[in-house]
Amino acid sequence: xxxxxxxxxxxxxxxxxxxxxxxxxxxxxxxxxxxxxxxxxxxxxxxxxxxxxxxxxxxxxxxxxxxxxxxxxxxxxxxxxxxxxxxxxxxxxxxxxxxxxxxxxxxxxxxxxxxxxxxxxxxxxxxxxxxxxxxxxxxxxxxxxxxxxxxxxxxxxxxxxxxxxxxxxxxxxxxxxxxxxxxxxxxxxxxxxxxxxxxxxxxxxxxxxxxxxxxxxxxxxxxxxxxxxxxxxxxxxxxxxxxxxxxxxxxxxxxxxxxxxxxxxxxxxxxxxxxxxxxxxxxxxxxxxxxxxxxxxxxxxxxxxxxxxxxxxxxxxxxxxxxxxxxxxxxxxxxxxxxxxxxxxxxxxxxxxxxxxxxxxxxxxxxxxxxxxxxxxxxxxxxxxxxxxxxxxxxxxxxxxxxxxxxxxxxxxxxxxxxxxxxxxxxxxxxxxxxxxxxxxxxxxxxxxxxxxxxxxxxxxxxxxxxxxxxxxxxxxxxxxxxxxxxxxxxxxxxxx
Numbered sequence: 332x333x334x335x336x337x338x339x340x341x342x343x344x345x346x347x348x349x350x351x352x353x354x355x356x357x358x359x360x361x362x363x364x365x366x367x368x369x370x371x372x373x374x375x376x377x378x379x380x381x382x383x384x385x386x387x388x389x390x391x392x393x394x395x396x397x398x399x400x401x402x403x404x405x406x407x408x409x410x411x412x413x414x415x416x417x418x419x420x421x422x423x424x425x426x427x428x429x430x431x432x433x434x435x436x437x438x439x440x441x442x443x444x445x446x447x448x449x450x451x452x453x454x455x456x457x458x459x460x461x462x463x464x465x466x467x468x469x470x471x472x473x474x475x476x477x478x479x480x481x482x483x484x485x486x487x488x489x490x491x492x493x494x495x496x497x498x499x500x501x502x503x504x505x506x507x508x509x510x511x512x513x514x515x516x517x518x519x520x521x522x523x524x525x526x527x528x529x530x531x532x533x534x535x536x537x538x539x540x541x542x543x544x545x546x547x548x549x550x551x552x553x554x555x556x557x558x559x560x561x562x563x564x565x566x567x568x569x570x571x572x573x574x575x576x577x578x579x580x581x582x583x584x585x586x587x588x589x590x591x592x593x594x595x596x597x598x599x600x601x602x603x604x605x606x607x608x609x610x611x612x613x614x615x616x617x618x619x620x621x622x623x624x625x626x627x628x629x630x631x632x633x634x635x636x637x638x639x640x641x642x643x644x645x646x647x648x649x650x651x652x653x654x655x656x657x658x659x660x661x662x663x664x665x666x667x668x669x670x671x672x673x674x675x676x677x678x679x680x681x682x683x684x685x686x687x688x689x690x691x692x693x694x695x696x697x698x699x700x701x702x703x704x705x706x707x708x709x710x711x712x713x714x715x716x717x718x719x720x721x722x723x724x725x726x727x728x729x730x731x732x733x734x735x736x737x738x739x740x741x742x743x744x745x746x747x748x749x750x751x752x753x754x755x756x757x758x759x760x761x762x763x764x765x766x767x768x769x770x771x772x773x774x775x776x777x778x779x780x781x782x783x784x785x786x787x788x789x790x791x792x793x794x795x796x797x798x799x800x801x802x803x804x805x806x807x808x809x810x811x812x813x814x815x816x817x818x819x820x821x822x823x824x825x826x827x828x
Contacts (some may be wrong), residue, residue, distance in 0.1 A: 339522045340464075346424045347461055348413070352403050354429075354460065355396035362590065365389040376443070384439045395428055407566040419467075427471045438790060442486050447496055451480065451503045458507035462515045476504050490517050527628075528629065535628070545638040549578035550631060551596070554589060556581075557633060573599055582621050582636040584608065591607040592623060596634060600625045606641070618645040658732040660710055661717040669731025669739060673791050676741065680785040682821075687743050688750040688782050691798035692720065693806065695775040704772065715778050719760045723753055739795070747782045754778055777806035 369386045376382055402421065406412045431454025458468070480497055487493040491794050537556070539546050545563035549556045554577040559567075567581050583589040584607045595602050602623040609617045616638065624635045650765040656668035659701045664672070679685055701709035713736060720740065721730055729741040757776075764772050779801025781794050789797075 335523050335526055338526060339519055339741075342522060343462060343464075343518065344418050344422070345413065347463065348403070350460055351399060351422055351425055355403075356509070358392050358396045359400075362389065362393045365392075365797055369385070378443055381443050385436065388439070388479075391428075392432060395425065397513075406711065417514050421462070422463070423467055423471060426461055426463065429453055429457060430471060430475050434475055434482075438479070438482050438486055441483070441496075444719060447483075447500065450500060454503050454507040455510065458511040459514065461511075462518050465508070465509060465512050465515060466656065468511050471799050472504055472508065476500070506545075532628065547578055547582055547636045547638070548626075548628065548634065549582075551593065551625060551634050552632070554578045554634075557628070557631075563638070566638075578634065578636065582619075582623075582638055593634075596623055596625050613766050616642070618642045627662050643723045661714055661732055662737075663717060663721060663728065664731035666731065666733055669729065669733065669741075670791070672729050672731070673739075673741065673794075677791055680783075686784045687741055687748075688745050688747050688780055689781045689794050689798050690717075690740040690742060690750055690754065691733075691781075691795065691802045692738040692740065692804050694738075695776050695777060695806070696772065697736040700772050708770075708772075712770075712772075712774060715764065715774055716761070719764070720757055723760065724755045725753075733795075747780050750780055754780075777802050779803070779805060 359374060366389070369382065369389060373385070399421070406417075409561075414707065430453055433450045437447035437450035454472075456620040479500065483496060483500075484493060488498065497509055535548075539548075539558060539560035542560055543562065545566050546560045547556055547563050549559040556576045556578055563581070579589050583592065588607065592602055592605065593720070603623045605623065607619055607621060609619065620639045620641050622637045622639075624637075626633050626635050642805050649727055656665060657663070674686065676685060694713060697709055697712060716737065717730075717732070724730060724740055724742070724746075727743045728745075729743075731739055733739045740750075740751065745753075761774050761776070764770075765775075779798040781798040781801065783789065783794055
């Protein structure tokens with residue numbers, strides 16, 4: 332016998348003991364009616380033996396009920412007694428008395444009326460009320476029924492009547508045994524299922540507690556949290572506000588995200604590596620990767636959510652993305668990132684109205700500065716021009732480093748005239764820096780513009796080439812105009828716009 336069987340038999344014995352108590356109370360409540368039947372309704376019956384026998388059966392039932400209730404009151408709370416063989420022994424004795432009393436009552440009635448209904452009723456009632464072990468019930472019913480059949484032959488004169496009642500009562504015994512076997516098997520199966528379910532829940536709880544990652548078990552239909560492990564409780568004080576808690580606040584972005592995930596779970600049963608972003612405090616973002624699994628706990632469909640915090644990983648990923656898209660020298664977009672922005676603008680222009688001006692910028696005399704003053708001064712020249720440009724363009728405009736000394740500005744929603752006005756401000760700022768004469772070389776740049784709007788039949792390369800050509804034209808013209816100033820300045824570099 333395994334531990335489950337032992338636990339069931341102990342539980343079943345307690346159940347039998349409790350039901351025997353209820354039966355005893357019922358018999359006590361019925362005794363006034365039995366007394367009324369014996370002393371009033373049957374007082375004129377001509378057979379004194381019948382009356383004495385019936386009264387004796389009723390009195391014995393009354394006394395047996397009183398005795399059992401006294402025993403029950405004394406021993407019910409004694410675990411040692413309840414785990415011994417005595418409760419089973421008492422139950423079997425009393426049930427044998429009930430069946431024997433029913434058989435005796437039927438034989439007594441048969442002598443007077445030919446009726447044996449009491450025996451049949453007791454058999455069915457015992458089988459339905461008391462889920463005895465089948466072997467125990469058989470040990471009681473077989474000798475009792477054998478004696479009943481024997482005494483039935485003594486009180487029945489007609490052979491046909493005798494055989495009919497013998498067959499009927501024997502069939503009743505078989506039916507009562509089948510009823511008891513069915514009820515007993517069902518209760519045992521249900522008990523074992525509950526035990527295994529309880530054990531599974533305990534194992535689940537243990538797995539919850541030892542798991543190093545936050546785990547939350549919530550109902551599939553409404554999201555109410557049923558269970559959360561210690562790690563989840565530390566990360567989210569689930570009971571801090573009191574009342575029921577719902578998983579939307581912890582393992583989903585919002586209600587819409589939960590609805591989408593739930594729909595997926597109902598189709599596939601699981602969802603892996605679902606990334607979500609949560610605002611855990613003002614100004615603080617938490618990133619998490621959640622794995623969802625549908626499970627059934629106590630006949631309730633639930634979502635088991637396992638959470639992995641990837642906030643630090645996201646920070647690293649952000650830094651890598653930043654380094655991949657930012658020019659390290661200037662801190663502005665690099666060529667890859669800038670060209671992606673251009674491509675996005677160009678794609679949007681196919682469906683929506685887009686107006687912009689592309690400005691191509693080339694820093695003047697970078698090679699000479701590098702050769703004469705070193706690459707550190709060359710880098711300083713690049714960053715100075717870049718910082719001035721970045722300070723003058725609008726917040727929606729895009730600046731990126733196209734090459735070594737080449738930059739592109741994408742002026743959104745600006746005509747060429749508006750973009751030229753910005754460039755004038757840039758030029759004035761560079762002139763102001765040069766006026767301070769902090770550098771032994773002039774800081775200047777050349778530019779070229781190209782206006783673009785939706786519907787124009789050009790490519791990105793066409794736009795850049797056109798702006799570059801305009802820039803080169805300006806650079807050439809300025810050099811020619813200032814060549815005389817460059818000669819008169821000696822070793823100083825020409826100021827080229």
